[in-house]
Amino acid sequence: MRLHRNLCFAVIDGLHLIFNEGEYADKVIQQLLKRDKRWGSRDRGFVAETVYTIVRYQRLYTEIADVKAPYDRDNLWRIFAVWATLKGIKLPDWKYFTDTPTRKIKGRFDELSKVRKFKESIPDWIDELGVAELGEAEWSKEIAKQNEQAEVILRVNTLKTNKKDLQLKLESEGIETEFLPDHPSALKLKERANVFVTEAFKNGWFEVQDASSQLVADYLEVEPGMKVVDVCAGAGGKTLHLASLMENKGQLIAMDIYESKLKKLKIRARRNGVHNIEMKVIDSTKPIKKLHGKADRLLIDAPCSGLGVLRRNPDAKWKLEPEFIENIKNTQAEVLQQYSKMVKPGGKMVYATCSVLPSENQKQVDKFLNSEAGKDFTFVKDKKVLAYKSGYDGFYMALLQKK
Template structure:
């Protein structure tokens, strides 16, 4: 296996942006893939997967390389050299890789792989928090799974097609998929491919949405004709799913504090053929008060630590700080107490996160039920999804009904 200089230099430049400039890995990768139009699919695959790989294993590789942040360019090359040796590539005769101690790298890897925080490449505080909340055995399995590459899952847009028809259409375009039991609209790619370039995507026949995320909208028990509020809509993956479940009948009010997210949602909704959604920016509490006791259903897909989706966002391991987790728990409680007031008597609400921490999930629901606002609700059911048992993202969802 040979390394190509222009691809590797792109990787080094990208790592510098992520580690030293604080840029988000997904945006850096997207930019990197547009650098040279002459690159083929294998070239782009090498660039993307190598960047994500080194971001994912940053702590382990840096420890083996004997370098500390902030990484200067020489240090980035040393980290890259560790990746080269451990991945079994032949070391090219480049000055940046001269003197790479291959035997010592392999020895240090064996040594550090016995210690979980290095083996799974996570900060000390995250390892301690995971053990505290999930227990040693569960955390061990969960964080190992979070370091695996996530599968690409599609959700068939039933406003325009069926899962079976979509499967056939994609096969004709050279993309093979398989169905998932208990996920009625989901298709999993057998091999990774850029599905965003397909005609099927451009025609709005599907969205990319993890299987665990596809559980949330049906959990809300929505029906055509209802008035539904998606209170933390973001770019709208669950809004679009709800629209399809409602067959475009009734009303979805998609809300978020970020106007940029709403613009993305509008674009996606147009492509999906969704026309029963309206969009509102939450600039202050007035937007919420206007909807007090007006919604049949409310979804609070709350901001969270994201510890259930680390394999999709490996740079979050390094951006996330313990203080943020403390702050976000307070935000979650405020959202539950404030946004629950939009549920009409007899209506229902789902609280969901993409975290696996009980302190963001079950414990938040119990705290809410003990408040004045929460006394009007009862917990119908909840569901905890671990990546290590489901094979998909870690998620939590709780269905609460407001007393009549």
């Protein structure tokens, strides 16, 4: 591989924004990819994948490069040189790479790769937490998998098409996909591609949604005509899936504390041809109280640490703080207590997270069932999805029924 100066400069600029300015990697990469209209898909792929890889392995690469934050541009080039050397890329004779100690880099890599927190590039406290909650062997496999690039998975919008027709339509636009066993609505891309420019996307035939995330709406056992509430809807990936499972019949209430996210859902719903969604901002306790005892089904896709989706958000491990984990557990418990009151007798509720930590998952459900509000519910089943076993994001979901 030959390194091109303008692409490498884009990578360095991106790393500066992520490492020194605290910007989110996905947003930075979106900006970078618009930098030069002459770039082809290979150029854009190089910029995105290189930035993501260096962010994923920030701790390992900075340790090998022997640099400390905040990183000036010379330091960022040293980190880049470590990445290139370990990839076996011949460094051009640019001033940034003068005196790069390639043999020393490889030696340090071999040495540091024996220690998990360096090898998998994670803060000490996350490594300790993972071991405490999952055990040494399981955590080692899970965090290694979380450092792999996530595949692109689509969820077919059954309100507009079916899996086979979507596959054929994408094929006609030059995108090859394959079916996934145990995921009835999923198609996996054989090679990465920008699916958002396709006719199929513009016509609302699919959404991009990980295979594990697609399991959640199915788990809620919705039927057309029901009154269903998605109480932490966000931009509505699971809401739209619920709407298709309900065949656009019945009432689907999407709620969130952020109005801006619900506005995005409105745009997506229009493209998806969904018209049974009502959106409500949770700006006080009033919208919740109005729905007490009214919902046939309730989805609580709770806020969480996100430790099951590090493949998609590799910079999250550097933004997370130990206090955040404790605070989020309190929020989860509160959400279960308050929102569960919306379920009517005989109704069902799913509590879900994109975390792999039992303290955010099974333990939260157990704590709820042993509380005053939880005594009206019975545990039906739960599902724990680990990335290293499934190949997809880490997730948890529990189905509870109100007596």
